[in-house]
Amino acid sequence: MTTDTTTETTATAGGERHAFEAEVSRLLHLMVHAVYSNKDIFLRELISNAADACEKLRYLSLSEPGLLPPGHDGFRIEIAADAAKNTLTISDNGIGMSREEMKDNLGTIARSGTRAFLDQLADKGGEQKQGQALIGQFGVGFYSAFMVADRVRVVSRKAGSEEAFAWVSDGKGTFELSPADLAEAPAAGTRVTLELSADAATYAEEATIERIVREYSAHVPVPIRLAAADGEARELADGAALWVKPKASVTPEEYKEFYGHVGGLWDDPALTIHYRAEGRHEYSVLLFVPSQKPFDLFDPDRRGRIRLYVRRVFIADDAAILPAWLRFVRGVVDSEDLPLNLSREMLQQNPVLEQIGKGVTNRVLAELGKLADNDAEAYAKVWDAFGAVIKEGLYEAPERRDEIYKVARFQTTGHDGWRSLGAYVAAMKENQTAIYYALGESRAAVLASPQLEGYVARGLEVLVLTDPVDAFWVRTALGYEGKPFKSISQGAADLDLIPLPAAAEQPDGDTDVGPLAVALKAALGDKVAAVRASARLATSAVCLVASDYGLDRRTEKLMARGTGGAPSSAVLEINPRHELIRALAKVEAERGETAVADAAVLLYGQARILDGEAPEDPADFAARLGRLMQAGLG
Numbered sequence: 001m002t003t004d005t006t007t008e009t010t011a012t013a014g015g016e017r018h019a020f021e022a023e024v025s026r027l028l029h030l031m032v033h034a035v036y037s038n039k040d041i042f043l044r045e046l047i048s049n050a051a052d053a054c055e056k057l058r059y060l061s062l063s064e065p066g067l068l069p070p071g072h073d074g075f076r077i078e079i080a081a082d083a084a085k086n087t088l089t090i091s092d093n094g095i096g097m098s099r100e101e102m103k104d105n106l107g108t109i110a111r112s113g114t115r116a117f118l119d120q121l122a123d124k125g126g127e128q129k130q131g132q133a134l135i136g137q138f139g140v141g142f143y144s145a146f147m148v149a150d151r152v153r154v155v156s157r158k159a160g161s162e163e164a165f166a167w168v169s170d171g172k173g174t175f176e177l178s179p180a181d182l183a184e185a186p187a188a189g190t191r192v193t194l195e196l197s198a199d200a201a202t203y204a205e206e207a208t209i210e211r212i213v214r215e216y217s218a219h220v221p222v223p224i225r226l227a228a229a230d231g232e233a234r235e236l237a238d239g240a241a242l243w244v245k246p247k248a249s250v251t252p253e254e255y256k257e258f259y260g261h262v263g264g265l266w267d268d269p270a271l272t273i274h275y276r277a278e279g280r281h282e283y284s285v286l287l288f289v290p291s292q293k294p295f296d297l298f299d300p301d302r303r304g305r306i307r308l309y310v311r312r313v314f315i316a317d318d319a320a321i322l323p324a325w326l327r328f329v330r331g332v333v334d335s336e337d338l339p340l341n342l343s344r345e346m347l348q349q350n351p352v353l354e355q356i357g358k359g360v361t362n363r364v365l366a367e368l369g370k371l372a373d374n375d376a377e378a379y380a381k382v383w384d385a386f387g388a389v390i391k392e393g394l395y396e397a398p399e400r401r402d403e404i405y406k407v408a409r410f411q412t413t414g415h416d417g418w419r420s421l422g423a424y425v426a427a428m429k430e431n432q433t434a435i436y437y438a439l440g441e442s443r444a445a446v447l448a449s450p451q452l453e454g455y456v457a458r459g460l461e462v463l464v465l466t467d468p469v470d471a472f473w474v475r476t477a478l479g480y481e482g483k484p485f486k487s488i489s490q491g492a493a494d495l496d497l498i499p500l501p502a503a504a505e506q507p508d509g510d511t512d513v514g515p516l517a518v519a520l521k522a523a524l525g526d527k528v529a530a531v532r533a534s535a536r537l538a539t540s541a542v543c544l545v546a547s548d549y550g551l552d553r554r555t556e557k558l559m560a561r562g563t564g565g566a567p568s569s570a571v572l573e574i575n576p577r578h579e580l581i582r583a584l585a586k587v588e589a590e591r592g593e594t595a596v597a598d599a600a601v602l603l604y605g606q607a608r609i610l611d612g613e614a615p616e617d618p619a620d621f622a623a624r625l626g627r628l629m630q631a632g633l634g
C-alpha cells in the first residue's frame with residue numbers, strides 16, 4: 001500500500017511538493033469539516049505514534065546498540081507548549097523516519113479497508129451522529145493534527161542516519177518535503193510542531209495538555225514530560241507498564257485509557273482480562289474485548305491486534321498469538337521466557353509462543369463464558385458484535401468446537417434474543433432427535449420460508465442462521481450433546497414422531513398423494529430430483545428441499561453462485577393436507593396424468609418463487625398462469 005501513491009510531485013525552493021493520496025484528502029476534509037466533536041484526541045494520536053516509535057527503537061537497539069545516539073539516557077516523549085506563539089510541539093527520541101518513510105507514512109493511509117470505511121462514512125451523508133460513531137472506531141492517527149492546526153511541521157531523523165528531513169503541510173491537498181539541518185533536527189527521532197489555529201489556542205496551555213494526557217495517555221509505556229514555560233520539565237506519565245501492575249491497583253479509567261492506546265478504539269471495553277500466568281511459561285496478559293465492531297473486522301487479511309512484549313520490550317504487533325477468529329481482542333501479552341532477539345521467522349513458529357497462545361485462548365473463552373453466565377445483557381452485545389467472527393472458529397479450530405458451542409448464541413424461532421445450545425437442547429420436544437436449523441439471508445426471510453411451517457406447527461424450535469459463516473461451520477458440525485444438527489430444508493423431515501396439534505390435522509386424514517407425486521414427477525422430468533409428500537409443510541402447498549445426502553439448499557446455492565455452476569435438482573415436496581393438493585390428487589385420479597401437467601409447472605414455479613428465485617422459464621410460467629386465470633374467470 002505504501003508504494004508511490006502520491007500523485008503529483010513538483011520541485012520547490014528547498015525541496016519537493018507532493019499531493020496527498022486521494023484517501024488522505026478525503027479523510028482530512030471529513031475530520032476538519034464534519035464529524036469530530038472531540039478534538040482532544042489528536043494529542044493522544046501523536047503521543048501514541050511517539051510511543052510506538054520509541055518502542056521500535058528500544059527493540060532494535062538491543063541487537064544494534066549503535067542505533068542509539070551518543071548520550072542517550074532513556075526513551076521519552078516531550079511536549080512543549082508556547083502560548084505566545086500558539087504552537088504545540090511533541091518530540092520523541094524513537095526510531096524516526098527516513099525521507100521515503102515520511103513521504104509514504106505521512107502522505108498515504110496504509111491501513112487496508114480505509115477506502116471502504118470512507119465510502120461508508122460518505123454514505124451516511126449528513127447523519128452527523130452516525131458519522132461520529134463510525135469515525136470513532138477508526139484510529140485517525142497523525143492526520144488528526146489538522147483538526148487543531150493550520151500548519152504542521154514534522155522534522156525527523158531516522159536512528160543511525162546522518163540526514164534529517166522536514167515535512168510541512170497545511171493539510172489542504174499537498175505537503176512539502178525538504179532536507180533539514182542536523183542542528184535543527186532531533187539527535188534521533190521525530191519532532192511534530194503544530195501551528196495551532198486561532199480557535200484551538202487552548203492546546204497551547206499547560207493545564208489543557210496535562211488534562212488530556214491524564215485522560216488519554218497516562219499509561220503509554222514511555223514516560224511523557226511537559227516542558228513548562230519556566231524551563232522546568234514536569235513528568236506527566238512515568239511510562240511504567242500497566243499490564244504488570246497488580247489488578248487490584250488499576251482503576252477502570254486506567255484500563256480504558258490504556259485500551260485506547262493499545263486498541264486504537266474509543267468505546268468502553270466490554271470485557272477486560274488482566275492476569276499473570278505462572279507455571280511452565282510466565283507471562284502477563286492485559287486484553288480487552290471491544291464493545292463495538294471495529295471497521296476492519298471483516299478485512300480479508302483477518303489480522304489480530306495483540307501486541308507482543310518480552311520483559312516489557314515491545315516486539316511486534318502482528319504476532320499471531322490468538323487465532324484469527326478472536327481477532328477482535330486487543331491488548332498486550334508480555335512474556336518472561338522468550339528471547340528478546342526474536343526474529344520474524346521465530347515469531348511465525350515458536351513453540352513457546354504457541355503454548356502462550358493456547359493458554360490465552362483458553363482464558364479468553366473462559367472469560368467470555370463467565371460473562372455469558374453472569375451478565376447475559378452485556379454478553380449479548382459482545383455476541384452481536386463478534387459472534388460472526390467467533391463462529392469462524394467452529395470450522396477453523398475443530399478442537400475448540402465444544403468450547404465455542406458453550407459461548408455461542410443463536411436466534412431461534414419462538415424466542416426473541418439470543419439462545420444458547422444448552423437452552424435449546426433442554427427445551428427439546430419429546431421424540432425430537434436433532435437440533436434443527438434454517439439458513440437464510442435474514443430472520444424475516446427464514447421465518448417466511450414454507451420449509452419451516454411443519455416445525456413451527458409442532459412447536460419445534462429452529463435455529464435461525466443468517467451469518468454467511470453459518471453455512472460453512474454447520475456443514476461439518478457433528479452435533480451438540482449427542483444431538484446432530486439438521487437442516488429444515490434438506491432430506492426427508494423426520495417429523496412423523498412428533499405430533500401436530502389437533503387443530504392442524506385434517507378431519508378425514510391425509511389424502512394419498514402418491515399417484516399425484518408420480519404424475520408431477522413425470523411432468524417435470526429432470527427439473528426435480530423427486531416429488532414426495534411432505535411432513536414439513538403446514539399451510540403452503542409446496543416447497544423445495546435438498547436431497548438427503550449433499551448440501552443444504554442455501555449452502556448449495558451459495559456455492560453454485562461462487563463457482564458459476566447450477567445447484568443440483570431439488571426435491572419438490574407437496575402438502576397432503578393442503579386443499580389444492582387434495583383437489584389435484586382427485587383430478588389426477590379421475591382424469592389421468594396429463595390433466596395435471598400445467599399444474600406441475602405452476603407448482604414448481606411457485607416453489608421456486610417461495611425460495612427467492614424466478615421460475616425456470618418465466619415466460620412459460622406467466623403464459624400458463626394467464627391461461628389458468630382466464631379459465632377461472634370464464
Ligand SMILES: Nc1ncnc2c1ncn2[C@@H]1O[C@H](COP(=O)(O)OP(=O)(O)OP(=O)(O)O)[C@@H](O)[C@H]1O
Nearest residue numbers: 049050053096097105106139140141142143190264
Ligand atoms: N513520531 C513518529 N515517529 C516515527 N514514525 C512515525 C511517527 N508518527 C507517525 N509515524 C509513522 O507514520 C505512520 C502513520 O501514522 P498514523 O498515526 O497516521 O497511523 P498509524 O499509527 O499507523 O495507525 P493508527 O494511528 O490509525 O492506529 C505510522 O505507522 C508510523 O510509521
